[in-house]
Amino acid sequence: MIDRVIESRQFDNFDLRFLGLVFLILGIGVLSIYSVTHDQGGSMPFFAKQLIWILLGSMAFFVMQIWDYHRIARWAYPAYAVILLLLAFVLFEGKTSRGAQRWIPVGPFAFQPSEFAKLVLILVLAHYYSKAPRVGWLQRVVVPGLLMLPGLLLILKQPDLGSGLSFLAVYAAMLLMVGMRSQAMGLILLFSLMLFPFAWEMMWGSLHDYQRQRIMAFVDPGYDPAGKGYHALQSRIAIGAGELTGKGLYGGTQSQLKFLPEGHTDFVFSVFAEEWGFVGVLVLLLLFVALIWLSLEIAARAKDELGALLAVGVVCMLCFCVVVNIGMTAGMFPIVGIPLPLMSYGGSATVMTMASLGLLLNVKRRRLSLFY
Amino acid sequence: MAISGTFDSDLGELQRRLVLLRIGLLLVVALLALRLWHLQIREGPYYRDLSENNRTRSVILEPARGLIYDRNGVLLANNVPSFSLYVSLEDVKDREALIEQLTQLIGLDPVLVRKKLAVRGAKQLPRKIKDRLTLKEATLIESHRLDLPGVMIQVESQRNYPSGVTAAHVLGYVGEVSAEQLEKPDFAELHQGSIVGQYGVEKYFDRIMRGMAGQKSIEVDALGHEKRTVVVDQPKAGDDLYLTIDARLQKVAEDLLGQESGAIVALDPTTGDILAMASRPAFDPNVLSRELTAKQWVEIVQDEGRPLNNRASQGQYPPGSTFKVMMAAAALETNTVTPSSTVHCNGGYQFGRRLYRDWKAGGHGSVDLHQALVHSCDVYFYTVGQRMGIDTIAAYGHQFGLGEETGVDLPSERVGIMPSTTWKQKARNEAWLPGETISASIGQGYVTVTPLQMASLIGTVANSGVAYRPRLVQSIMSRDTGHLRELTPVEKHRLKVKQEHLKLIREALADVVTEGTATRAKSSIVSIAGKTGTAQTSALRTGPEKDIPKKLRDHAWFVAFAPVEVPKIAVAVLAENMGHGGSAAAPLAKEVIESFVKLTQHAPAAGRAMAPKAHSGSSEF
Numbered sequence: 001m002i003d004r005v006i007e008s009r010q011f012d013n014f015d016l017r018f019l020g021l022v023f024l025i026l027g028i029g030v031l032s033i034y035s036v037t038h039d040q041g042g043s044m045p046f047f048a049k050q051l052i053w054i055l056l057g058s059m060a061f062f063v064m065q066i067w068d069y070h071r072i073a074r075w076a077y078p079a080y081a082v083i084l085l086l087l088a089f090v091l092f093e094g095k096t097s098r099g100a101q102r103w104i105p106v107g108p109f110a111f112q113p114s115e116f117a118k119l120v121l122i123l124v125l126a127h128y129y130s131k132a133p134r135v136g137w138l139q140r141v142v143v144p145g146l147l148m149l150p151g152l153l154l155i156l157k158q159p160d161l162g163s164g165l166s167f168l169a170v171y172a173a174m175l176l177m178v179g180m181r182s183q184a185m186g187l188i189l190l191f192s193l194m195l196f197p198f199a200w201e202m203m204w205g206s207l208h209d210y211q212r213q214r215i216m217a218f219v220d221p222g223y224d225p226a227g228k229g230y231h232a233l234q235s236r237i238a239i240g241a242g243e244l245t246g247k248g249l250y251g252g253t254q255s256q257l258k259f260l261p262e263g264h265t266d267f268v269f270s271v272f273a274e275e276w277g278f279v280g281v282l283v284l285l286l287l288f289v290a291l292i293w294l295s296l297e298i299a300a301r302a303k304d305e306l307g308a309l310l311a312v313g314v315v316c317m318l319c320f321c322v323v324v325n326i327g328m329t330a331g332m333f334p335i336v337g338i339p340l341p342l343m344s345y346g347g348s349a350t351v352m353t354m355a356s357l358g359l360l361l362n363v364k365r366r367r368l369s370l371f372y
Numbered sequence: 373m374a375i376s377g378t379f380d381s382d383l384g385e386l387q388r389r390l391v392l393l394r395i396g397l398l399l400v401v402a403l404l405a406l407r408l409w410h411l412q413i414r415e416g417p418y419y420r421d422l423s424e425n426n427r428t429r430s431v432i433l434e435p436a437r438g439l440i441y442d443r444n445g446v447l448l449a450n451n452v453p454s455f456s457l458y459v460s461l462e463d464v465k466d467r468e469a470l471i472e473q474l475t476q477l478i479g480l481d482p483v484l485v486r487k488k489l490a491v492r493g494a495k496q497l498p499r500k501i502k503d504r505l506t507l508k509e510a511t512l513i514e515s516h517r518l519d520l521p522g523v524m525i526q527v528e529s530q531r532n533y534p535s536g537v538t539a540a541h542v543l544g545y546v547g548e549v550s551a552e553q554l555e556k557p558d559f560a561e562l563h564q565g566s567i568v569g570q571y572g573v574e575k576y577f578d579r580i581m582r583g584m585a586g587q588k589s590i591e592v593d594a595l596g597h598e599k600r601t602v603v604v605d606q607p608k609a610g611d612d613l614y615l616t617i618d619a620r621l622q623k624v625a626e627d628l629l630g631q632e633s634g635a636i637v638a639l640d641p642t643t644g645d646i647l648a649m650a651s652r653p654a655f656d657p658n659v660l661s662r663e664l665t666a667k668q669w670v671e672i673v674q675d676e677g678r679p680l681n682n683r684a685s686q687g688q689y690p691p692g693s694t695f696k697v698m699m700a701a702a703a704l705e706t707n708t709v710t711p712s713s714t715v716h717c718n719g720g721y722q723f724g725r726r727l728y729r730d731w732k733a734g735g736h737g738s739v740d741l742h743q744a745l746v747h748s749c750d751v752y753f754y755t756v757g758q759r760m761g762i763d764t765i766a767a768y769g770h771q772f773g774l775g776e777e778t779g780v781d782l783p784s785e786r787v788g789i790m791p792s793t794t795w796k797q798k799a800r801n802e803a804w805l806p807g808e809t810i811s812a813s814i815g816q817g818y819v820t821v822t823p824l825q826m827a828s829l830i831g832t833v834a835n836s837g838v839a840y841r842p843r844l845v846q847s848i849m850s851r852d853t854g855h856l857r858e859l860t861p862v863e864k865h866r867l868k869v870k871q872e873h874l875k876l877i878r879e880a881l882a883d884v885v886t887e888g889t890a891t892r893a894k895s896s897i898v899s900i901a902g903k904t905g906t907a908q909t910s911a912l913r914t915g916p917e918k919d920i921p922k923k924l925r926d927h928a929w930f931v932a933f934a935p936v937e938v939p940k941i942a943v944a945v946l947a948e949n950m951g952h953g954g955s956a957a958a959p960l961a962k963e964v965i966e967s968f969v970k971l972t973q974h975a976p977a978a979g980r981a982m983a984p985k986a987h988s989g990s991s992e993f
Binding site for chain 1: 383385386387389390393394397398400401403404405407408409411412413415416417418419420422423424426427591592593
């Protein structure tokens with residue numbers, strides 16, 4: 001037994017495939033960031049900074065595997081408390097940019113607690129469901145909901161609609177995977193449909209003007225190309241103009257001539273799609289599907305519920321971000337400011353995503369150890 | 373492991389639900405792929421077009437307009453560089469904000485800018501908002517370029533008339549093509565903001581001078597700033613015109629008119645070349661070629677002196693006694709009179725109950741044709757006219773070019789009126805009254821002519837009855853080939869009048885100057901022949917000329933040619949409200965003719981001196 005445990009802590013074929021996919025996607029991300037920002041000045045180009053984030057992320061990736069995930073999960077509540085404090089702190093002392101207060105300045109960089117809040121929420125919910133006796137509605141749905149609520153409110157207050165939605169998505173995913181009995185799921189669906197108008201009203205009322213405009217722009221982006229629908233339309237033009245094989249590296253006029261806003265962050269997918277076309281897009285989608293597939297494998301083979309829940313949480317968060325990001329750049333969803341995992345430029349998001357993937361591998365590598 | 377019972381079943385349930393997650397994931401990814409296939413493959417070409425439109429803008433490259441020189445190569449119209457302000461609508465995010473910025477920066481009229489931006493037209497073509505920006509304005513705009521997306525400063529050529537008002541009516545002026553013009557086939561290849569000739573030679577020869585606009589495709593970034601040039605289709609410059617006008621003679625003629633209203637036309641009867649065509653009051657074509665405000669425009673149009681009217685080709689006046697030149701020819705040719713037959717003039721001509729007065733109280737006594745012309749006897753021509761009848765007079769009038777277009781190369785020429793019985797029936801729906809023939813016989817009543825017609829008429833008489841079409845352009849310099857194309861003078865027709873009759877008339881006209889009504893036109897350096905005329909503007913006049921309000925005074929006419937022996941120049945002078953032709957108009961004609969003689973004596977030297985000027989002129993754009 002001990003031998004096999006030790007053995008599983010070494011890199012195996014699975015780990016290599018997993019790591020290969022992660023770094024391949026990271027590489028594509030850096031290339032796209034380089035392509036769209038290479039002519040911009042500044043002391044340090046974006047792609048170089050992204051490489052630093054990847055380095056930091058790799059460290060986080062390995063740090064998350066040092067301790068057994070059970071030990072990490074024990075820190076869930078304290079970590080959540082710290083995150084809530086940081087989220088509260090960011091509201092008073094944070095750095096404001098484009099009407100939202102999301103960043104805490106750390107030296108020359110800025111750190112975005114809402115990104116890390118997602119990972120912490122996964123830990124909290126996984127820890128909760130694996131420990132608490134789950135009988136009845138209260139303990140299955142309401143208590144976890146109450147746990148999640150302060151974080152969600154603080155994030156929406158910034159406001160950060162994208163992170164808020166991801167936060168909610170993590171909760172919903174965990175709820176659907178373990179929180180509810182099958183019959184209950186149907187009822188919940190019914191209730192949420194009934195409650196939707198009221199929830200919509202509350203959500204809508206709490207949004208900033210520019211957020212409402214973005215969502216409105218989704219309804220009819222062709223209405224005013226220079227106004228509200230501008231981002232959505234330019235992104236669709238970029239993707240569509242890529243056609244089958246793309247315009248080639250640096251060949252994307254939409255991104256090179258800055259018609260496409262935020263080409264290195266939220267709209268990095270559009271840059272990639274314009275340069276590499278449908279062929280490139282299919283390859284990228286396959287890479288993401290393969291990564292998620294491997295992650296689901298880990299969840300399916302987790303040795304206990306905590307492991308499975310952690311894995312499911314990470315996978316769902318990943319899926320949600322990938323699907324919503326690509327969907328919004330392709331004009332299927334409103335533009336809500338969710339970065340594309342592993343590809344969009346951004347320190348907090350990159351480090352957090354890689355830390356989450358580290359946690360996934362942690363679950364996989366300890367599935368055979370009986371003692372912890 | 374105590375809790376393993378529920379634990380295991382929960383784990384199992386979770387792992388079963390993972391299968392649903394996988395199916396869901398695959399479905400969603402398939403949906404994404406489908407959407408991307410739709411965007412990139414099915415609608416790919418559409419979006420590619422959109423992205424091309426996003427990045428490329430077309431910029432019109434205005435052609436350089438052809439230059440205008442006088443007959444000696446003196447530059448009369450050229451182009452000078454000027455800054456124009458363009459706005460590319462596609463790059464403007466907030467129109468009102470832009471208008472406000474422009475108003476603040478260079479003080480544009482917001483109403484005007486809004487109107488210009490609203491003009492319909494090809495979507496990708498930028499709208500011209502203002503031309504002739506000062507260097508300071510252009511620099512201001514350029515330095516704020518980052519705050520003014522879609523705003524461009526273009527260097528363009530601006531029409532310039534170096535000698536200002538001189539020959540204004542001949543040259544005309546240019547202006548932006550109007551919305552109505554754009555609908556016509558002649559202007560089909562033009563666009564909003566194109567400059568076209570709107571008056572004078574500029575208008576008549578617009579197609580030759582305007583050239584062809586080029587186009588430049590530029591790649592712009594999201595702020596509308598030029599990144600690089602994609603394609604350039606160079607503009608083609610328009611052809612240059614060499615006029616028949618002699619700028620020096622033109623200046624003399626204009627100065628002679630001075631502040632008074634009137635017109636002077638001088639032409640070469642042997643070719644039809646118009647040497648000078650002056651009309652006063654005039655306008656400054658430099659001002660009119662600029663963009664005028666509505667107020668300025670109204671001021672010019674409503675000016676009492678009607679400066680925009682080219683009195684030489686558009687002013688219609690009763691010819692008065694100058695009409696007698698044609699009457700004399702008609703009378704001889706129809707055998708109504710012989711050179712020696714006389715009419716007794718006692719100062720009036722009784723017709724029915726009305727007495728038609730001669731200008732000379734007491735009359736001229738017994739006069740033959742020669743004397744009747746020399747002293748401008750009205751009674752003689754009343755009698756002759758009455759014998760011929762109006763329709764014969766009209767037939768000869770038309771033969772002499774009255775009531776007809778001269779065919780001059782100017783837009784909107786007027787033809788005056790050569791009345792006849794059919795004309796009156798048509799125009800007034802009334803029968804011709806016999807008494808009206810009598811007024812018409814001395815160029816009054818319904819008869820009106822333009823000074824150009826009269827210059828052409830007297831020139832035809834001088835040139836032994838051979839009528840040339842008056843013209844203003846003698847050659848065209850093609851920019852394509854670099855060749856100068858001479859236009860040949862056009863012989864319109866020959867008068868059906870015997871040479872001996874014309875000779876008789878010319879002799880009489882010479883005596884008009886030596887001993888008749890136009891002794892003030894007598895020159896010491898050249899023999900001049902001519903005929904005075906006084907066109908009555910109002911029938912109700914009594915008392916001496918100086919007591920009559922100026923507006924009601926007679927128009928003074930003088931038509932002349934010189935030298936009498938071999939005519940080289942024909943002149944028509946019309947001075948509005950200046951009284952008698954002999955005193956007011958004849959001296960002006962004399963001055964013009966004398967200047968012409970002096971100028972042509974020095975012509976060879978002058979011609980050489982001008983030649984290099986023409987060359988340096990053509991290097992301007």
